[in-house]
Amino acid sequence: MKDIYIIGYEPDGVGTPYFFDLSWVPDLPTFHYPSENPVQGALSSCYRAKADVSQLTADWLPDHFLASKDFLDVCDAFECKYVSRPVELFTQGVAKQDKSYFFFAVVEKLRAMDLDSSSFVLDSNVKSGAFDLKGSNYERIDKLVVLESVDSDLFYFEEIHEVACSARFLNECINKKIHGLTFKKIDDDYRYAPWDDF
Structure with missing residues (x-):
């Protein structure tokens, strides 16, 4: 099994x-990230954003679609597929951050689970017409085996709704x-x- 990390x-x-709030100028376009990527044409060429915290040093803030130039450099080293726009980021009491930040979203989405080798329970609450494992949602996955054909270094792992990397x-x-x-x-202990938390 390939070594893949969430x-x-x-x-x-x-x-x-x-936790913190981040306000964007102009507003970000609306998109449902688990099922769609932001439309490039709907994004502004650049943004200003204000965080209601005194400082930010994290290199990737996935809930806010924000990443540093350092994180983008790692992505570029492996030719990862993403969309980004420069952001002038402000925090409380600080005119500008030391790091350069960007709007950032991984745009390579893969169904990367080996269905034959994995052990899972389909989500019975999802109403769908034809039975199709390829588009299924999962209630749980007790054994997750990654397809050998996956060779991406950074991607959105559709079955588990997480960004994963090599x-x-x-x-x-x-x-x-x-x-x-x-x-x-993602190993034998991963579930x-x-x-389970509800």
């Missing part, structure tokens, strides 16, 4: 805050001291069970 945001309460992408993030991220390996 990328997560790791807040520290300081430069990588747990081992070499992870290593480059470590080498470049990319800040504010966690990497969870996808989003409803």
Whole structure:
């Protein structure tokens, strides 16, 4: 099985805050990221954004579609597919950030699970016509095996609704001291069970 890692945001309460509001000028276009990418033509050529925190040092803030130039450099090193726009970012009491930030969204979306080798339960609450595993939602995945054909270094893993990366992408993030991220390996211990917390 290939080594694939789920990328997560790791807040520290300081430069990588747990929660904050971000206002965009102009407003970002509306899009449902799990099922669609932002339309390039609907995006402004550049943005201004204000965060209601005193500082930001995280290199990727996925909930806010914000990434640093350092994170984009890692993406570019592996020719990852993404859309970005420059952002002039302001925080409370700080005119401008030390880091350069961009609107950022990964645009490569893959159904990357090997259906024959994985063990899963389909979501029975989803109403659909024809039974089609390729477009299915999953209630849980007890064993997730990644398709051998997956060779992307950064992609949105459709079955588990997460952005994932290769081992070499992870290593480059470590080498470049990319800040504010966690990497969870998809291995025999990994389980996808989003409803277990409810």
